[in-house]
Amino acid sequence: MAWFLGIGITGVVLLVLSLVFDGLLDGLFDGALDGWLSLPVIAGFLSMTGFGAVIAHEGLGLAPAAATAIGAAAGVGTAWLTYRLSRMLLRDQTDATPTGDDLIGTSANVVTAIPAAGYGEVLVRLGGQTVKFAARSAVPVARGTEVWVEAVPSPTSVVVRPVER
Structure with missing residues (x-):
């Protein structure tokens, strides 16, 4: 034993x-x-x-x-x-890491108003999480407005446009 x-x-x-x-x-x-x-x-x-x-x-x-x-x-x-x-x-495989291209075409909400010549902030859902980005727009956008992401010039900023309904 x-x-x-x-x-x-x-x-x-x-x-x-x-x-x-x-x-x-x-x-x-x-x-x-x-x-x-x-x-x-x-x-x-x-x-x-x-x-x-x-x-x-x-x-x-x-x-x-x-x-x-x-x-x-x-x-x-x-x-x-x-x-x-x-x-x-x-x-076992994990999901692909989200990239900037995944942001294009997604909706976001403005949390800090975006002036015509400056930056504001938007919240975007990315990979199941809410992420805050600096945002530019060709037109001024008020706080609380729903916007679409048009471009991602850097890892921390996006270019947006207001949603037209």
């Missing part, structure tokens, strides 16, 4: 080391530890093999050989689940 516990604890220690030194060993071995030989997969296999064998030996009263077989089967299952979960997480 001490051997089984040692294998299980070794797997847990290996898992902690793989979390602390994330990618360090992968760089040392030039990507050889990818996929089925990644440290989390090996750690999951060792941990479940050791702890599964302890449970089978002590809990079910099986002989060491049978307990080892059950622990190894549980370890292979855990390694497979760890591999599949890591592949799923690595393939």
